[in-house]
Amino acid sequence: MQLNKPEIKVDLALVHYPVSNKNQETIGSAVTNLDIHDIARAGKTFGVTNFYIVTPYQDQQNLVREILDHWLVGYGARYNPDRKEALASVRICDNLESLFDRVSGDGSQPVLLATCAKKQHNSWSYEEVRKRIFSGEHFLIIFGTGWGLTREALDMMDGMLPPICGVSGYNHLSVRSAASIVLDRLLSV
Numbered sequence: 001m002q003l004n005k006p007e008i009k010v011d012l013a014l015v016h017y018p019v020s021n022k023n024q025e026t027i028g029s030a031v032t033n034l035d036i037h038d039i040a041r042a043g044k045t046f047g048v049t050n051f052y053i054v055t056p057y058q059d060q061q062n063l064v065r066e067i068l069d070h071w072l073v074g075y076g077a078r079y080n081p082d083r084k085e086a087l088a089s090v091r092i093c094d095n096l097e098s099l100f101d102r103v104s105g106d107g108s109q110p111v112l113l114a115t116c117a118k119k120q121h122n123s124w125s126y127e128e129v130r131k132r133i134f135s136g137e138h139f140l141i142i143f144g145t146g147w148g149l150t151r152e153a154l155d156m157m158d159g160m161l162p163p164i165c166g167v168s169g170y171n172h173l174s175v176r177s178a179a180s181i182v183l184d185r186l187l188s189v
Contacts, residue, residue, distance in 0.1 A: 007136065009110075009136070009137075010046075010049060010138075010139050010140075011050045012141050013093070013103075013142045014039060014143050016029045016146075017054070017055055018149070019148060020146055020150050021147055028055065029145040037083070038179075039051060040087050042179055043086070047187060048089060052090075052099055053092050054095065054099050055092075061094075067087075068090055112156065112159075113158065114143075114149055114159075114161070116161075122157075122159050122160055123162045126162065126186060133186060143179055143182075
């Protein structure tokens with residue numbers, strides 16, 4: 001059954017720098033194949049416009065390009081057209097500034113929301129964000145890798161989404177899982 005796609009404008013970004021390690025030092029984390037595939041597929045499922053991979057490292061950008069080339073024009077494109085369709089949304093950015101420039105390049109200034117495993121003072125409810133998305137506002141939802149976005153990166157945001165918490169007290173989801181849960185909470189019909 002094909003549902004009518006609501007008019008939404010949501011972009012995602014997966015940031016590999018600047019992120020923190022477990023000692024709260026600023027690091028760059030490695031791009032992973034699974035993150036690219038799984039978040040792009042979840043994004044396509046929920047109607048995300050673009051999925052940005054943010055890393056300043058050329059070797060990591062080249063890895064993303066090789067993966068995309070295989071699935072968009074290589075054997076993977078013929079073998080699995082559904083994967084090709086999902087990965088067509090992936091874009092590469094050098095840093096947060098270039099990300100913000102690209103996302104607002106059409107003249108719209110998106111609302112910048114980040115995710116974090118810890119409750120932040122400027123959290124917005126999922127219900128509020130969902131209403132604003134479905135009323136036509138443009139949102140950029142930003143996920144950090146490693147141990148999360150640095151404080152400086154978090155300070156650039158308009159707000160935060162609440163952490164995803166279960167009943168166990170354990171709170172260290174993979175970013176792929178977190179992205180899928182967030183998208184379901186914000187964009188499910």
